[in-house]
Amino acid sequence: MxxxxxxxxxxxxxxxxxxxxxxxxxxxxxxxxxxxxxxxxxxxxxxxxxxxxxxxxxxxxxxxxxxxxxxxxxxxxxxxxxxxxxxxxxxxxxxxxxxxxxxxxxxxxxxxxxxxxxxxxxxxxMLRYAPMFIRLKEIVDSGVIGELVQVGATEVIEYYHGASFFRRWQRFRKHSGGLLVHKACHALDVINWIVGSTPAQVSAIGGTDTFVANPEAATRCRDCDLATTCPAAYRADAYNYTYPTVAERADPDALGNDACAFNADKDIIDNATVMASYENGVRLTFNFVTTGQRHERRFMLVGNRGIVTASQADGTIVVEPVGGETQTAVLPEELRDEHGGGDEFLLQSFLDSVGGGEPPTADVMAGMHSLALALGAEESIDHHGAVVDLGPYLEGLS
Incomplete structure (x- = not known):
């Protein structure tokens, strides 16, 4: 049934x-x-x-x-x-x-x-169920690059996608927690998973440097003289990261979400650099930007006997162990999108768990750890890069 x-x-x-x-x-x-x-x-x-x-x-x-x-x-x-x-x-x-x-x-x-x-x-x-990240965790856990020492990662949001956050409800932290919480939580979660430890401290700097007020622009793209050349201008025929209703699709002029990404009120950042440490001693550097040509996540996993580099957009994983041969794997095109093909696998895993299988890999502690790291980074940005102890975020949840 x-x-x-x-x-x-x-x-x-x-x-x-x-x-x-x-x-x-x-x-x-x-x-x-x-x-x-x-x-x-x-x-x-x-x-x-x-x-x-x-x-x-x-x-x-x-x-x-x-x-x-x-x-x-x-x-x-x-x-x-x-x-x-x-x-x-x-x-x-x-x-x-x-x-x-x-x-x-x-x-x-x-x-x-x-x-x-x-x-x-x-x-x-869903990234925990994407083949690329499953493979990265397997490589690290195998010990082929020795013990993991540090992780370097970058998430680049494609420009038009990035702009969409600054015209929708996510632009207020009271609704979304900020983009490190709402968007970067995927990358931070899969890093937590690969590291295999609890994030302990975080320091971050960041700000809103691109999607800032522009006096030459209008409040809505439909009324703006800059719309034909602005890369953030709302396009009714594009994928706008929302679900347009039947009526909205029939009458594009009725669309209400073409607010100017620059002039809309907001309190979220559009870029950040995050540094964190884990209880097992692994260190993380994570860069987040919203102004790329394409969506991309890049990783460098550094062990004491080698490194692994990976590009989600290119679908490549390169393993370079000290004293061993370099190995390169290329994933098929359908596994290179923003979600890495993990959405349906997430659903199937849930069905397995409900049917009596193993508990979900993406459980509530995964959600808690990702949120603590992201909120701690947002707090650090608010305090000009101050180191934030994540213990209070995770109090009583060992």
Missing amino acids: PLGFGIVGAGQRCMYFFGPDIRRNADRAKLVAIAEPDQARLRSALDDLGGDIHAYEDIDGLLEDPLVDAVIIASPDFTHRELLDKVLDAGKHVICEKPMATTPKDARHMTRRARAAPEVVQIGF
Whole structure:
């Protein structure tokens, strides 16, 4: 009998990832319900997805549906704590989108709650299920480069994608925690996983240096004289990292999310350099930027007997052990996108866990550690690079 899924939030994660992934695993999973307060968006989602899907205005109605066995929380980040509590109160399994929360208090509560519950709770860190990162962890764990000493990593967000964060709800830290929390949490999580230890201290510097106010630009792209040459200008025919409804697609002029990425109010950074240390002594340097030609994550894993370098966009892994032969692997094109092909594998792992298999690799402690590192970095930036001890973030969660 397929596991019945309900999804909270009819956004891009529901429409372009979880919904289709569930359909591709029809022998094991079925999308039975969606909860979305925006009725026009809800009707559009039902039309686009098709099939017999029950519609609800809120999570309370969805949780009363006897066909719902598991819930995917795909709503804005700051709503996750309340929704997780309700799902576990109802005795349902849950996939909670990343980041699991936007504050340490909420994340600690969610971690304790999930660890005490019999239901499966998985965090939406699909990179842990992407073949490239599974292979990187295998290489490090094999000892071929000796003991891991340090990690250097860079995440580059493609410019138009980067600009999108500065016109949407993520541009306020009260909603997203900041881009190190909302976006870089994927890279930070997979680094934590490869290192195999708990982040202990962090120092970071960063700022908003590109998406700053421009007096020559308008407040909306549709009214701006610079729109034809501006790389951040909203394009109705582009993928805008949102789910446009049927009505919005029919009338591009009705789109309301073409706010100027430069002139919109905001309090998030667009670049950062993060340095961190782990309990096992490994050190991390992580660079984050939002103004690239393409999306890319690059890694250098340094051991005391060699190094590994990897490019997600190029799909390459190069192993250079001291005294050994260099080995190069190239991943197929379909595994080189921003998510590394990990989305469907994440869903399949969740189904395995619900069916009695191993607990999720991307569990609540993974969510907690990634959030602590990201929030600690944001705090350090606020205090001009001061070293932040992450112990208080993780208090009582050993």
